[in-house]
Amino acid sequence: xxxxxxxxxxxxxxxxxxxxxxxxxxxxAFQYFMWYRQYSRKGPELLMYTYSSGNKEDGRFxxxxxxxxxxxxxxIRDSQPSDSATYLCAMRGEGGATNxxxxxxxTLLAVQP
Amino acid sequence: xxVVSQHPSRVICKSGTSVKIExxxxxxxxxxxxxxxxxxxxxxxLMATSNEGSKxxxxxxxxxxxxxxxxxxxxxxxxxxxxxHPEDSSFYICSARAVEVGTExxxxxxxxxxxx
Numbered sequence: 001x002x003x004x005x006x007x008x009x010x011x012x013x014x015x016x017x018x019x020x021x022x023x024x025x026x027x028x029a030f031q032y033f034m035w036y037r038q039y040s041r042k043g044p045e046l047l048m049y050t051y052s053s054g055n056k057e058d059g060r061f062x063x064x065x066x067x068x069x070x071x072x073x074x075x076i077r078d079s080q081p082s083d084s085a086t087y088l089c090a091m092r093g094e095g096g097a098t099n100x101x102x103x104x105x106x107t108l109l110a111v112q113p
Numbered sequence: 114x115x116v117v118s119q120h121p122s123r124v125i126c127k128s129g130t131s132v133k134i135e136x137x138x139x140x141x142x143x144x145x146x147x148x149x150x151x152x153x154x155x156x157x158x159l160m161a162t163s164n165e166g167s168k169x170x171x172x173x174x175x176x177x178x179x180x181x182x183x184x185x186x187x188x189x190x191x192x193x194x195x196x197x198h199p200e201d202s203s204f205y206i207c208s209a210r211a212v213e214v215g216t217e218x219x220x221x222x223x224x225x226x227x228x229x
Contacts, residue, residue: 043119043206043220088156100147101218103156
């Protein structure tokens, strides 16, 4: 079993739709949870960063972390064609062996105009 | 936000030659830098972690003599692919983590290496 599981998609939605992206994980030591957006042939761009459980909102993006279920989500409201990209979840622990980022495989999102 | 600059963005080299990739943190001091490799339609694979002034820590299966990492200052890390072969062709990405910024690592733009 992988430490982080993410549905690779592709996920295709119409413009304006609400998008839900999810990851599950198995390591209870993870404390920091990130979502990155990666356009083709570019480096990942940090979208959201959350410590421990809870919700965080930034514009059209909302990140949720449920540590009891080992489940994290990213919601995109009013999706735009420019949101079309690969979305990677990533997480890590406090230090030591868990200090490096563990990435999901990424979900390819296509927002149709 | 914090900026990490990676150079070159694309390089083509002949088999057997060496290639150096630079990763710079432009507006913060990066105590730790990470080097990843990404194959098409796959996620990022961590190659090594480097801390300023000390030897890099390589992930299992990564040849340290082939992928030389130097982190000589708080703003610069380099990855040198030595004696490159076609199977080394890939997308290499660096990231930098800074305590002062208070958030997670920021990524460079990536380097597309093609070995012919």
